[in-house]
Each structure stands twice: as structure tokens, then as C-alpha cells.
Amino acid sequence: MFFVQVxxxxxxxxxxREPLLLVGGRSNRGVITSASYAARDFxxxxxxxxxxxxxxxxxxxVVPVPRGACxxxxxxxxxxxxxxxxxxxxxxxxxxxxxxxxxxxxxxSEDLAVTADRIRREVRESTGIAVSLxxxxxxxxxxxxxxxxxxxGVHVVPPGEEASFMARFRLSDLPGIGPAFLRQLAxxxxxxxADAAAVEREWLARWFGPARGAWLWERARGIDASEVDATGxxxxxxxxxxxxxxxxxxxELERRLLxxxxxxxxxxxxxxxxxxxxxxxxxxxxxxxxxxxxxxPEGVETDRVIFAAATxxxxxxxxxxxxxxxxxxxxxxxxxRQAPSTQIDLFGEGPELETERDRSIARAVDQVRDRYGRExxxxxxxxxxxEH
DNA sequence: TCTGGGGTCCTAGGACCC
DNA sequence: TCTGGGGTCCTAGGACCC
Numbered sequence: 563m564f565f566v567q568v569x570x571x572x573x574x575x576x577x578x579r580e581p582l583l584l585v586g587g588r589s590n591r592g593v594i595t596s597a598s599y600a601a602r603d604f605x606x607x608x609x610x611x612x613x614x615x616x617x618x619x620x621x622x623x624v625v626p627v628p629r630g631a632c633x634x635x636x637x638x639x640x641x642x643x644x645x646x647x648x649x650x651x652x653x654x655x656x657x658x659x660x661x662x663x664x665x666x667x668x669x670x671s672e673d674l675a676v677t678a679d680r681i682r683r684e685v686r687e688s689t690g691i692a693v694s695l696x697x698x699x700x701x702x703x704x705x706x707x708x709x710x711x712x713x714x715g716v717h718v719v720p721p722g723e724e725a726s727f728m729a730r731f732r733l734s735d736l737p738g739i740g741p742a743f744l745r746q747l748a749x750x751x752x753x754x755x756a757d758a759a760a761v762e763r764e765w766l767a768r769w770f771g772p773a774r775g776a777w778l779w780e781r782a783r784g785i786d787a788s789e790v791d792a793t794g795x796x797x798x799x800x801x802x803x804x805x806x807x808x809x810x811x812x813x814e815l816e817r818r819l820l821x822x823x824x825x826x827x828x829x830x831x832x833x834x835x836x837x838x839x840x841x842x843x844x845x846x847x848x849x850x851x852x853x854x855x856x857x858x859p860e861g862v863e864t865d866r867v868i869f870a871a872a873t874x875x876x877x878x879x880x881x882x883x884x885x886x887x888x889x890x891x892x893x894x895x896x897x898x899r900q901a902p903s904t905q906i907d908l909f910g911e912g913p914e915l916e917t918e919r920d921r922s923i924a925r926a927v928d929q930v931r932d933r934y935g936r937e938x939x940x941x942x943x944x945x946x947x948x949e950h
Numbered sequence: 951t952c953t954g955g956g957g958t959c960c961t962a963g964g965a966c967c968c
Numbered sequence: 969t970c971t972g973g974g975g976t977c978c979t980a981g982g983a984c985c986c
Binding site: 773 | 954959
Binding site: 564595596608609653654655656657737738739740741742743839841851852853854855856857 | 977978979980981982983984985986
């Protein structure tokens with residue numbers, strides 16, 4: 563409900579008054595990101611094509627995702643949580659894990675459900691966002707418990723009741739089990755968590771492999787020792803766009819690639835990072851998804867070098883298969899911190915990928931856009947040709 | 951009624967190194 | 969003459985999450 567809530571807070575007289583509210587893409591190829599509970603009664607679900615949602619619920623109103631406002635509100639929620647809990651991990655824009663280990667003395671004998679409810683009220687008062695909290699001694703238990711807390715409530719599983727709590731659910735309710743694993747499980751006649759808990763460890767390992775077998779054996783008992791990671795390190799930055807209609811023209815694809823490259827490069831610099839790996843992703847007209855990547859000897863951050871790498875990857879993909887393109891994307895990974903000073907190429911082991919001059923230009927462009935808006939400075943045309 | 955965009959993690963094969 | 973065993977890194981694809 564996060565996106566619906568934000569859309570309503572941003573437009574109280576419009577979206578705020580609309581009970582049948584859908585947030586998501588409105589183009590011919592859009593999907594629903596989030597639907598109000600009233601709209602869900604019509605069978606609308608997130609991820610569903612907007613066209614289909616409007617057939618199920620013709621009187622619904624569709625508004626675009628208020629992206630910027632969602633990021634702001636998410637940060638605000640995270641801020642409140644960090645004031646109330648020592649360890650907070652932002653798992654996504656609308657989901658956080660809190661590790662309250664060590665706060666027992668501070669909280670005295672207060673019941674965890676009381677603590678959770680206080681957190682819930684505090685978040686709502688400070689940010690206007692209604693949140694649900696699930697609690698437990700194991701991460702997977704807390705996660706599954708949030709389902710029972712929705713909307714706008716709290717559900718805490720007492721210590722010792724983890725296994726019996728988990729036994730109430732279907733395997734499809736477990737985070738980490740999707741359509742593919744579900745099919746495999748069904749082939750062995752396993753549908754519920756209780757079904758899986760009744761199978762011996764060795765059999766699960768034999769059926770699903772040692773890693774997944776052990777994983778399933780533990781989750782079916784509510785065992786999940788994975789830590790709450792509060793470091794907040796980004797591992798990748800990407801941007802992708804589905805076109806209104808398929809694009810088959812190479813020059814048009816390069817123009818799109820330039821915009822995507824500039825966008826991820828700017829996000830990269832905004833986090834004071836450099837990327838060693840550039841990846842280009844294509845989804846062809848028949849929905850076949852392909853990607854090509856290149857890892858550079860050092861981290862880069864400028865539009866020029868990232869676009870040059872992306873262009874040569876795009877050509878590689880197009881060379882392998884040249885057909886109508888539905889989606890184009892650029893990703894950056896292998897992220898490293900920006901070096902405090904320029905490295906000097908003492909031994910002449912090859913030219914630097916980007917110069918300090920490149921970086922100064924890129925950062926100057928960022929500053930202009932910060933002050934005068936994204937539209938203030940834009941690439942005029944495709945400047946660089948690929949190396950090969 | 952064809953299927954968004956932002957992510958994370960895992961796997962398997964190959965190159966390369968000692 | 970024709971081949972071990974350990975490791976890391978890179979690439980591509982896929983499953984999964986919200």
C-alpha cells in the first residue's frame with residue numbers, strides 16, 4: 563500500500579479522495595505497482611497489466627508512481643526507525659528490517675508487541691505513512707508475520723512458537739519461494755510448510771540439491787540466522803525503459819542508450835561511487851531477455867566512458883540478434899568508492915580510461931542540473947562512435 | 951490481457967594463476 | 969610425454985523480491 567499512500571498524501575483532493583485508486587504505468591505497456599484495498603476486491607494485483615486491471619475495475623483511477631515523493635517518504639520512515647532501533651536495514655523502498663537485539667535492558671520487561679506498536683504509531687505520526695510490523699526471533703518469522711499484521715497493525719510471534727507458526731502457511735507464502743521452486747515442490751507433492759517440515763533433511767537435499775534442501779529444511783521450522791545488514795552498501799545501479807512501441811533502428815537505440823547511460827552515471831556520482839562493470843540489457847519483441855557486460859580494469863564515473871562501453875556492448879548484442887527491441891537498459895556494478903585523488907599512470911601500462919578533465923566536466927554538469935533542473939543541460943546528439 | 955522498474959543472490963563454465 | 973589441484977575473476981542467465 564506504500565505507493566497508494568504516497569500518491570494520496572501528494573494529491574489529497576484528487577487521488578486522496580479516490581477509493582478505487584491504482585498506481586502504476588498508464589501507457590499501453592504499463593503495469594500496476596500498487597492498488598488500493600477497494601480495488602483489490604475486484605481482483606486487481608500489483609504487477610498486473612494496467613489494461614487488464616481496468617477491465618476488472620473500470621471505474622478505477624490510474625495515477626503515475628510519484629517516484630521522488632516515494633523516495634523522500636521512504637527515507638523519512640527509515641530515519642524514524644533508526645531513531646528507535648540500533649540496527650536498521652532498508653530491504654527495499656517500502657520494507658525495513660530492525661534488529662532489536664541488545665535493547666532488552668533499555669526496554670525493560672516491555673512486551674515486544676508493545677514496542678512494535680509504539681514504533682508503528684511513531685512512524686505514522688512523523689511521516690503520515692501507515693506501516694505494519696511483524697516480530698520474531700528469526701528473520702523469516704518476522705517477515706511472514708507482517709502478513710498477519712496488515713493493514714496497519716502488529717503481529718509478534720513469541721519465542722518457542724516459531725515452528726508451529728510457520729506450519730500455518732503454504733510454501734508459496736515463504737519469501738524466496740517463487741513460481742519455479744513451487745513447481746518443483748509440487749512435483750514432490752509438497753504444498754504447505756507442514757508438508758515440507760515432515761520430510762527428512764536428506765530427502766530434501768536429494769530432491770532439491772544440498773543448498774536449497776538445507777535452506778528449505780530450516781525455513782520450514784522458522785530457522786533463519788541471516789543477519790540484519792545495516793551497512794546500506796549499494797551493489798548495483800541500473801536504469802531501463804520499455805518503449806511505447808518496439809525499436810529496431812540502431813541510431814534510435816543509441817540515442818536511448820545515451821539517455822540511460824547519463825542517468826545511471828549521474829546516480830553513480832551522486833553516491834560518490836565508480837563502477838568497474840557496465841552491462842547492457844535488451845528485451846526483444848518476443849520477450850527474450852539478453853545481456854552483455856564488460857568489466858574494466860578500474861572504476862569509471864563519467865557519461866562519456868560509460869556510454870562508450872555501453873555502445874560497444876549494445877553492438878555486440880545487436881550483432882548476435884537483430885530484431886525489434888522492446889526494452890533497453892544500462893546497469894553498473896562492481897562499485898568502488900571514488901578515489902580521493904587521481905591515480906597517475908607511472909608505468910604507461912595503457913591510457914587512462916577517463917581523465918580528471920572528464921570527471922570535472924561530469925561533476926560540473928551535475929551541479930548545473932542540481933541548481934537549474936535536469937532539463938537544464940542535455941546531450942545534443944550521439945557524440946562518440948564505438949571503438950569497434 | 952501479454953508481461954514495469956528497481957534491486958539481490960546464486961550457479962555454471964571458462965580463463966587464468968600458482 | 970600429455971596432464972593435478974587449489975584458487976580467483978569474469979560472464980551470462982535465471983530466480984526471486986517489492
